Amino acid sequence: MSAFGIYVHWPYCAAICPYCDFNVYRARGAENAPLLDAIIADMEAHAQRFGRREAVSLFLGGGTPSLLRGHEIAKLIDAASRIYTLAADCEITLEANPEDHALFAEQAAAGVNRFSVGAQAFDDAALKALGRRHDAHASRRAIDVAAATGRRVSLDLIYAREGQGEAEWREELTRALELPVEHVSLYQLTIEPKTAFARRVDRGQIVPPDDEKAATLYELTQEVCEAAGFPGYEISNHARSESARALHNLLYWRSADWIGVGPGAHGRFTHAAARIATEAQARVSDYIDAVREHGVGWIEESTLTNEENADEVLLMGVRTIEGAELQRIAALRGRPVNPEALTWLSERGLIEYDNDRVRLTARGRLVANTIAAELAA
Ligand SMILES: C[S@@+](CC[C@H](N)C(=O)[O-])C[C@H]1O[C@@H](n2cnc3c(N)ncnc32)[C@H](O)[C@@H]1O
Ligand code: SF4
Structure with missing residues (x-):
C-alpha cells in the first residue's frame, strides 16, 4: 500500500500578495475556532469513510498557517494523531511567513518539525514589487529563528522577476544557500490569470522576462545550487541530502495517498482498489457549512479512471x-x-x-x- 499523508489548508493571510492565486482570504479578525473545528471534523469524517492509516507526513499549508498560535497548531496535530496514527518520524511541516517568526518557538513546541519559510527574495526592492510585508532582513532573521528551534528548515524564493539580471540572481541565490537551511524551493514567477499581477501585465505595467531569459535563469539556478551542494531532485526543489527532501511533496510526485482538509484542499487516495479524488468547498463559510450539514467538507468526490x-x-x-x-x-x-x-x-x-x-x-x-x-x- 502507498505511503499516506495529511494536507491541511489554512486559507487566511494578513494581506493578499498580488501574484498569488492560491485559495486565500484576508484574515481581517476572522475567528479561527469554527474553522479549526470544521477541519478536525472533516478529518474524522475522512477516517470513518475511508479508514484509519498511519501518516508519514502532516503538512500545514496555506494561505498562512503560521498565523496560528502554538495551542491552535497543537490542536490540529493532536487531532491528526488521535484520528490517524502519526508515524514516529512523521514530517510535520508548517508553511511560515517571515513576519510571523515570533511564533516559531511555540509552533515548534506544539510539534512542528519542519519550517518552510516564504522568504521569496532577499532584495528589498524586489520584495516591495512582490507586495510583501517584510524586508530582506526580516527574511534572514526568520530563517535564523526557525533554525534556532532545531527543526528542519526550507526556504522558498521566487525568481525570473521583472528586470532581474543574471548576476544579481546569482549573488542573491548564492547568499541564500549560505543560510542555515537544508532545502530550497525556487519558483519562477508565474503570472496567474485573474491576479493583480495579470492585470498589471495586461496594462503593460509589468513586463516579465521572456521564455528565453527565464530558461537562462533556470539553468543558472541549477548550476549555482549544484555548486553549493543543493542538487535539484525535482523541477523547483533542491536539497542538501536525500533525507532533506520534502517527504510530503514526494507523496504528490509519487502519486501516493493523501487526504486534503480545509477550504479548497484536494485529496487523492486509494480506497477499495479505486483512486479517489476529493476537492473541498473553497469559501470558508461554505466549507464550515458543508461540514456541519454533511459531516464532510468536500464538494466533489470522484473516482479517477485508470x-x-x-x-x-x-x-x-x-x-x-x-x-x-x-x-x-x-x-x-x-x-x-x-x-x-x-x-x-x-x-x-x-x-x-x-x-x-x-x-x-x-x-x-x-x-x-x-x-x-x-x-x-
Ligand atoms: C502557498 S504559497 C504560501 C506561502 C506563504 N504564505 C508565503 O507567502 O510565504 C507557497 C509558495 O508558492 C510560491 N508562489 C505563490 N505564488 C506564486 C507565483 N505566482 N509564482 C511563483 N511562485 C509562487 C511562493 O514561493 C510561496 O512561498
Ligand atoms: S503568497 Fe502567501 S501570504 Fe501571499 S497571499 Fe499567497 S499564501 Fe498568502
Missing part, C-alpha cells in the same frame, strides 16, 4: 530525479508509454529512460508538461 490515474503518475513522476514508473503506468493504461515518443525525446536530450523509469533531463525540465503529453499520447 487512464487519468496513469496520466497523473506520469506527469508528476517525470518531474523528479527518481522518474515515473513505466510498468505502473503501463499496467494502469493497459498499454505502454508511447515508445516513439520515448525514442525521439531521448534522442533530443529531453528525457532519460531505462526499463523501469523515465525522467526529464535538465533541458527537458523547461518543457515538462509538453513532454508528459507526448509520452501519454
